[in-house]
Amino acid sequence: MNDEKFYELNAISENIHTKFENLKEKGEIENIEYLIKNLLKKLPEKYSIEFSFNLSIFDSEREKSIEMLRVGINGLGNTAETYKFSESYKFNRYLVQGHIVEIPHNHCPNCWSEWDFKYLGSSCSDCGVTLGKEVKLLIDSNECPNCESGKISPKKPHCDNCDFIAEDDLVIWG
Numbered sequence: 001m002n003d004e005k006f007y008e009l010n011a012i013s014e015n016i017h018t019k020f021e022n023l024k025e026k027g028e029i030e031n032i033e034y035l036i037k038n039l040l041k042k043l044p045e046k047y048s049i050e051f052s053f054n055l056s057i058f059d060s061e062r063e064k065s066i067e068m069l070r071v072g073i074n075g076l077g078n079t080a081e082t083y084k085f086s087e088s089y090k091f092n093r094y095l096v097q098g099h100i101v102e103i104p105h106n107h108c109p110n111c112w113s114e115w116d117f118k119y120l121g122s123s124c125s126d127c128g129v130t131l132g133k134e135v136k137l138l139i140d141s142n143e144c145p146n147c148e149s150g151k152i153s154p155k156k157p158h159c160d161n162c163d164f165i166a167e168d169d170l171v172i173w174g
């Protein structure tokens, strides 16, 4: 396995996000929104329409991809209303069998399957790696990897904002 540090993809992700914001300022997105709304009014309620920019990375060996960013418009059939959305994913750093892996928090750092809400002793339902055994969280700032706004440290492993506890088996302090 290679060391996977996708954090640099974030630069591209931010670039796309900025372009989307620029289009919004120019009224271009509102134009598309208007067209979607008008069409929804003519369609049966069961149809919804989505327009988006996506950024994802695909691994041909694993045959899995990880989504990094999704920005766009969602139009709902039952109300003919549209909503702008912007989804990007926070990255976590892990140590996986001696390798540093830096990927969005909702994926397994070993096999890339979806694996969210990781806590000590939870396992990936696909490849079976367990947090605290084959996989550990790498923490090199005092930011809580669970809520992002709380603070943790080796002396105070209990996050001051959420119920995350950076137990010794779970984390490696950088």
Ligand SMILES: [Zn+2]
Pocket: 108, 109, 110, 111, 112, 113, 124, 125, 126, 127, 128, 129
């Ligand atoms: Zn896995």
Ligand SMILES: [Zn+2]
Pocket: 144, 145, 146, 147, 148, 149, 150, 151, 159, 160, 161, 162, 163, 164
């Ligand atoms: Zn927290």
